[in-house]
Amino acid sequence: MSDRLPKFIAPLLLTERGRGLEGELELRGFPRLAELLADKRGTAVFELSFFKQDRQAVLQGRIATVLILRCQNCLQKLDWPVDCEFRLGIVASLDEANLLPDDLEPLLIGQEKTILNDIIEEELLLSVPLFPKHAKQCFDHRQYAAAPAETKQTRTDNPFAVLATLKK
Numbered sequence: 001m002s003d004r005l006p007k008f009i010a011p012l013l014l015t016e017r018g019r020g021l022e023g024e025l026e027l028r029g030f031p032r033l034a035e036l037l038a039d040k041r042g043t044a045v046f047e048l049s050f051f052k053q054d055r056q057a058v059l060q061g062r063i064a065t066v067l068i069l070r071c072q073n074c075l076q077k078l079d080w081p082v083d084c085e086f087r088l089g090i091v092a093s094l095d096e097a098n099l100l101p102d103d104l105e106p107l108l109i110g111q112e113k114t115i116l117n118d119i120i121e122e123e124l125l126l127s128v129p130l131f132p133k134h135a136k137q138c139f140d141h142r143q144y145a146a147a148p149a150e151t152k153q154t155r156t157d158n159p160f161a162v163l164a165t166l167k168k
């Protein structure tokens with residue numbers, strides 16, 4: 001792990017040199033992602049490699065972290081482990097992006113410098129579900145229903161889950 005990561009990277013130069021980059025970034029350093037977190041503590045570990053596939057410059061990466069989201073069912077915190085891999089085709093224009101093979105998403109590098117943080121944040125945002133929920137039924141509706149406890153145990157569906165589906 002490198003202690004000092006560059007803020008800006010030059011993807012094409014890294015590709016030419018066949019260089020990789022790895023490190024760890026604090027989640028609170030990603031402003032758009034941080035808005036979605038119930039707790040901003042923690043870091044994301046990443047590794048990036050740059051190479052050519054046929055003649056196309058490719059950035060292949062992997063990011064692992066645990067995001068702490070807010071469960072939309074019970075409103076409690078929810079650990080959301082992320083371990084994602086991605087492959088981006090490094091392109092300088094939308095025309096080039098349109099020519100990319102199907103297995104590559106475009107990484108558009110333009111006049112502005114490419115910010116390392118932006119690449120990692122973009123991929124992490126793709127890992128956040130629209131309606132984060134605990135895997136198990138977490139909302140205890142007996143607390144809210146007037147019915148005495150234990151009488152409605154046979155009921156397995158959750159009306160709030162139905163609501164969440166409708167909202168989609």
Ligand SMILES: [Zn+2]
Nearest residue numbers: 071074134138
């Ligand atoms: Zn929950």
